[in-house]
Amino acid sequence: MAGSGHAPLRDDRDDILIRVKDLVMEFPAGGGKVVHAVSGVTFDVAEGETLGLVGESGSGKSTTAKAVIQLPRPTSGSVWFRGQELTELKGEALRKVRPELQMIFQDPISSLNPRRKVSDVVGEGIRVWGGSTDGQFTEARINEILEAVGLDPKIAGERYPHEFSGGQAQRISVARSLVLDPKVIVCDEPVSALDVSVQAQILNLLEDMKERYGLTLLFISHDLSVVKNISDRVAVMYLGKLCEISPSDELYANPAHPYTRALLGAIPEPDNPLAAEAETLSGELPSPITPPPGCRFHTRCKYATDKCREDEPQMEEIRPDHFVACWHPVITDNPVTIKAS
Amino acid sequence: MSEPQLKVEDLRVAFATPRGSVQAIDGLNISLEQGETLAIVGESGSGKSVTVRTVMNLLPSTASIEGNITFDGLDLRNVPKDRAKHLWGVDVAMIFQDPMTSLNPVKRIGSQITESMRYHLKYSKGQAKAKAIELLTQVGIPEPEKRMRQYPHELSGGMRQRVVIAMALACEPKLLIADEPTTALDVTVQKHILDLLGELQRERGMSMILITHDLGVAGGRADQIAVMYAGRIMEEAPASTIFSSMRHPYTEALFESIPSVSDPSHTRLTPIPGRPPDLLNLPTGCRYAARCRYAQVSCTEALPSLESIGTNHSVACYLPVGSSAAIDARAQNEAAGVTAAGLDLHSNMEIL
Numbered sequence: 133m134a135g136s137g138h139a140p141l142r143d144d145r146d147d148i149l150i151r152v153k154d155l156v157m158e159f160p161a162g163g164g165k166v167v168h169a170v171s172g173v174t175f176d177v178a179e180g181e182t183l184g185l186v187g188e189s190g191s192g193k194s195t196t197a198k199a200v201i202q203l204p205r206p207t208s209g210s211v212w213f214r215g216q217e218l219t220e221l222k223g224e225a226l227r228k229v230r231p232e233l234q235m236i237f238q239d240p241i242s243s244l245n246p247r248r249k250v251s252d253v254v255g256e257g258i259r260v261w262g263g264s265t266d267g268q269f270t271e272a273r274i275n276e277i278l279e280a281v282g283l284d285p286k287i288a289g290e291r292y293p294h295e296f297s298g299g300q301a302q303r304i305s306v307a308r309s310l311v312l313d314p315k316v317i318v319c320d321e322p323v324s325a326l327d328v329s330v331q332a333q334i335l336n337l338l339e340d341m342k343e344r345y346g347l348t349l350l351f352i353s354h355d356l357s358v359v360k361n362i363s364d365r366v367a368v369m370y371l372g373k374l375c376e377i378s379p380s381d382e383l384y385a386n387p388a389h390p391y392t393r394a395l396l397g398a399i400p401e402p403d404n405p406l407a408a409e410a411e412t413l414s415g416e417l418p419s420p421i422t423p424p425p426g427c428r429f430h431t432r433c434k435y436a437t438d439k440c441r442e443d444e445p446q447m448e449e450i451r452p453d454h455f456v457a458c459w460h461p462v463i464t465d466n467p468v469t470i471k472a473s
Numbered sequence: 474m475s476e477p478q479l480k481v482e483d484l485r486v487a488f489a490t491p492r493g494s495v496q497a498i499d500g501l502n503i504s505l506e507q508g509e510t511l512a513i514v515g516e517s518g519s520g521k522s523v524t525v526r527t528v529m530n531l532l533p534s535t536a537s538i539e540g541n542i543t544f545d546g547l548d549l550r551n552v553p554k555d556r557a558k559h560l561w562g563v564d565v566a567m568i569f570q571d572p573m574t575s576l577n578p579v580k581r582i583g584s585q586i587t588e589s590m591r592y593h594l595k596y597s598k599g600q601a602k603a604k605a606i607e608l609l610t611q612v613g614i615p616e617p618e619k620r621m622r623q624y625p626h627e628l629s630g631g632m633r634q635r636v637v638i639a640m641a642l643a644c645e646p647k648l649l650i651a652d653e654p655t656t657a658l659d660v661t662v663q664k665h666i667l668d669l670l671g672e673l674q675r676e677r678g679m680s681m682i683l684i685t686h687d688l689g690v691a692g693g694r695a696d697q698i699a700v701m702y703a704g705r706i707m708e709e710a711p712a713s714t715i716f717s718s719m720r721h722p723y724t725e726a727l728f729e730s731i732p733s734v735s736d737p738s739h740t741r742l743t744p745i746p747g748r749p750p751d752l753l754n755l756p757t758g759c760r761y762a763a764r765c766r767y768a769q770v771s772c773t774e775a776l777p778s779l780e781s782i783g784t785n786h787s788v789a790c791y792l793p794v795g796s797s798a799a800i801d802a803r804a805q806n807e808a809a810g811v812t813a814a815g816l817d818l819h820s821n822m823e824i825l
Contacts (some may be wrong), residue, residue, distance in 0.1 A: 188659040189630070297748050298517075327516040327686065332730040332744035339739065354659060361732035361740060380738040398664040399734055400689040413661050416629055470734045 137446035138174050140377050140455040149315065149348050150177040150200060155209035157195050157372075167420050169195045171372040172209070174447070177316075177365075182342065182349040184363030184380065186356060186395065190417050191369040197318045197350045201233040202226065214315070231261060234309035238321040240301035244293035250304055251289035254278065257312045273311060280344065281307045281337060299330035306337060310345060318350045323358060335362055356399055360384050368392045371428045372420060374447070378454035385467035388456045390433050396470065404470055427459065435460040476546065478680055479505040479528070479648060484540035486523055486532065486704075495752045497523045499704040501540075502779070505648070505697075510674065510681045512695035512712070514688055514727075518749055519701040521684045525650045528682075529567050530557075544648065563593045566646035570653040572633035576625040582609075582636055583621030589643050608639040612669060631662035635669070642673065649674070652684045667694055688728060692716060697785060700724050703750050703760035706779055710786040720782060720793035723761045746816060758814075759790070767792045767802045768812040 142148065157170040170192040177183045185193040199206040202218055211218040213229070221229060237243040244253055255274045275285035281303040293301055302322060309317050319338065323331040335358065342349060353359045359366055360380050367377040368389065376389040387393045390409070397410030412434040418424050427445055430436040437459070445457045481503040488495045498520045505511050513521040526532050528542060528549065542549040544565065552560055569575040577585055586608065587601035596604065602621070609617035612635040625633055634654065641649060651670060655663035671694060674681050685691050691698050692712050699709040700723065708721035719725050729743040747764045750756055756763065758773040765772065771791055779789040792799040806812045810819050 188661060299748065328688075329516060329727060329730045329745035330748070332732070332742035335732065336742055336744060339741075356660065357732045357734045360734055360738050361736070361742065363738060384734060394661060396734075398660040400660075400663065400667070400687060400693055401734070402689075402693040407664075410661060410664050416632070 137448075137457070139447040139449055140174060140374075141176050142178070142453075145178060147179045148176045149179040149181075149214060151210070151212040152176065152196075152200060153210040153212075155196065155199055155211065156207045157192070157199050158207045161421055165421050168372050168423055169420060170199065170206075171423070173369075173372075173374050175367055175374065175377055177348055177350065179315075179348055180342070180346060181364045182351055182362055184359035184366040185350065185352045185369060186354065186359050186366060187369035188354070188395075188417060190371070190420065192372040192420075193352050193369050194320055196369065197320065197352055198235075200350065201235065201316070201318055203235075231257065231312040232315040233318070234312070234314040234316070235318045235320065236302075236305050236309050236322045239325050240298050240305055241293060243305055244301060244308075246293050248292070249289065250278075250283075250291055250293065250296075251285075253293070253304065254289075254307045254311055257308070261312060277307045277311050280310070280341065282333075283307070297330075298326050299333055302326060302330075302334050303337065306334070306341065310341060313345065314347070316348045316350065318352075320352045321354070322351075324353065324355070331358070338362065356384075356395060368395065371417060371423055373428050374457065375429065376454075376456045376458075377447075378451075382451065382454050384470070386451065386454065386464070387468065388450055388454070388461035388463055389458050390435050390460070390462065391429050393462060396468070399470060401470055405468055406470065427457075477504040478507045478545060479503065479682075480541070480543045481524075481528070482541040482543075484524070484527060484542065485538070486520075486527055487537050488533075489535050489537070490753075493753050496755060497536075497704055497752060498527070499755075500778075501701075501704070501706060503699070505680055505682065507647075508674075508678045508680055509697065510683060510695045512683045512685060512691035512698045513701055514685060514691050514698060515701035516686065516727075516749060518703075518752065520704040521701050522652055524701075525567070525652055525682055525684060529565065529650060530561055531567075559593050562589055563644040564646055565648045565650065566641040566644070567650040567652065568634075568637050568641050568654045571657050572630060572637045573625065575637050576633060578625055580624075581621065582623055582625065582628070586621075586636070586640050586643055589640065593644050604643070605639070608642060609636070611673070612636075612639045612642075613665070614639075630658055631665065634658060634662075634666055638666070638669065638673075642677075645677070646679060648680045648682070650682045650684075653686070654683075655690070656686070663690075670694075688716075688731065700727070703752065703755070705760060705789065707761065707790070708786075708788045709779070711784070714783075714786060718786075718795075720786075720788040720795065721790050722765045722767050722792070722794055722799075725794050726764075726766070762812075762814040763816060765814065765816070766806060766812065766818065767794075767799050768806070768814040768816065769802050770813045773814050 153174050155170055155173045159167045161167045173196055187193045200211055251274050255270055258270045278285040278288055283303055323334050351362055363380045366380045366383045368375045370391050376392045387396055393406050393409040394413040397406030413432055415432050418431055424431050426442045427440045430440040439459050445459045447455045447457045450456050450463055484498050484501040486498040515521045586605040590596040590601040606617045614620055614635050655666050695712045698712050698715050700707045702723050708724045726745045730745055745764055750760055759777055762768045762772040777789045777791050779787045781787045792802050811817050
């Protein structure tokens with residue numbers, strides 16, 4: 133998959149918050165070899181939007197989202213955020229932008245310092261950013277945020293992370309990410325370690341916080357049902373390339389890329405109409421050190437032809453706001469419905 | 474009807490901890506026929522893994538076990554020593570969640586697969602090697618001869634889990650226990666592994682206990698589904714009926730809390746409020762009462778037992794979903810805004 137080209141950019145809109153162009157992320161692999169983790173990804177995110185990133189392990193979804201917030205800086209490409217080119221910002225200038233870009237991690241317990249009280253964990257950002265001149269403000273802000281995420285500040289603030297369940301600890305992580313009033317939160321598999329009953333609590337909380345604080349989310353998950361639920365748009369990645377990007381209802385109803393169709397077909401629902409598409413997804417993910425030429429997905433794709441093995445497909449708009457990078461996209465007039473059991 | 478292959482009767486497992494006794498399993502019954510698949514579904518801490526570890530005889534010495542477990546007429550709690558040596562790993566085998574930690578990182582794949590055949594079945598080196606290659610082919614590993622000489626770190630997660638399955642099948646088990654076999658894997662790999670397990674099971678007429686927290690996985694792969702909560706089975710039913718006629722409020726709530734691919738995006742989810750009870754300090758009545766929308770005073774006073782309500786369908790609840798008593802109870806709780814167990818139905822504040 134190929135997924136290069138600037139077609140998915142919505143330059144006609146004036147509410148674009150993040151614009152990522154030709155993002156490349158490479159890591160040295162020893163012996164002069166290079167891991168091509170992300171290879172030329174282009175997309176944008178509008179203000180208040182949630183962009184879901186899906187793909188198998190090794191697809192580059194986490195690397196992409198982290199490169200957007202310059203953790204670490206991308207190898208090349210452009211990340212534009214509210215009028216500034218983040219890849220060109222240095223030192224203090226970049227530090228000044230950081231409070232606007234926050235992150236929530238997968239494992240709620242290990243992402244909290246076990247030796248510090250919850251109020252210190254949540255309030256650290258304010259102290260670092262100079263809120264400590266007015267201790268009253270700091271405390272009021274911590275209490276407000278803890279209450280917003282559904283924790284009683286009087287009880288929770290004085291406790292330590294190990295005293296909380298996974299779901300509660302993830303609420304604390306959400307509180308910590310919100311305390312500096314950010315614009316963007318990168319959520320890296322925030323519900324994957326939680327039980328389903330608690331997962332729903334955290335997903336609802338993220339929706340509420342997004343509404344209340346006007347957040348824009350980059351949401352990474354391997355669970356396609358979760359991504360559909362929370363996202364406005366969904367981007368499907370494979371081996372460092374973008375395959376398909378579209379509004380989420382559209383993507384799930386009219387998946388056009390063979391890889392998207394295989395992913396949807398693998399959802400464990402009895403009578404999944406796309407189950408046969410997942411069958412074809414045989415073999416292993418090729419090595420990101422020597423990615424296949426042409427469309428990167430051709431080694432596992434049942435529709436692959438010689439063209440796919442030689443030329444890289446570009447992103448094209450196949451329906452309004454629905455972009456696919458594939459030489460043989462599946463375009464039908466019959467939307468797919470995957471029924472729940 | 475013949476005697477079931479695996480029978481667990483009134484199993485109780487408690488662990489001694491510095492803070493007191495943790496009652497992990499509290500009165501559990503399982504009956505599994507030859508060739509059948511039972512899925513045990515439940516949240517972390519519900520006791521599903523402890524249940525199968527008891528069957529596998531893998532519990533630590535701090536566990537105190539009560540109750541009966543019979544497998545093929547054999548009392549698993551008192552197995553004669555010479556039989557024990559060739560029982561677990563041979564007749565009853567298990568696959569664990571994380572394929573990396575269940576393989577030895579410093580031994581080649583080949584020697585790990587052949588080890589059990591050499592020991593239990595007294596195969597010669599050549600026989601064991603031939604069988605191992607055959608097994609690797611069966612579980613869908615390309616170039617099995619080459620893989621035999623590799624180490625676990627040279628294989629992807631999906632491949633490692635296939636190796637683990639091949640190891641478990643090496644001695645032709647009659648019962649296979651799979652403890653969250655696909656949780657650590659990608660969805661695409663998950664499907665392949667589950668399809669593979671299903672095929673192997675049909676071919677060999679093997680019985681299987683599948684532990685999962687994913688109701689979708691359970692629904693597609695099992696004959697019978699048991700929903701566990703705080704060490705007890707709340708509801709048990711055939712996979713074909715549990716989704717259409719679930720009767721326990723916990724099953725219902727668990728089902729409602731899962732985002733569905735068929736719903737449009739931003740559909741509001743219905744979480745289960747609160748969290749599971751502390752196993753050190755269990756409530757007197759129903760374990761689920763504190764989080765239940767239907768709870769009445771009777772629910773907090775005595776523990777409901779698992780009662781049969783249809784073919785292979787049983788439920789442990791005084792107010793099964795859909796009954797008129799349940800509808801009245803819920804209406805009454807909604808009107809009061811609070812249940813008899815003290816659950817505030819309109820607050821989204823986390824209870825600390």
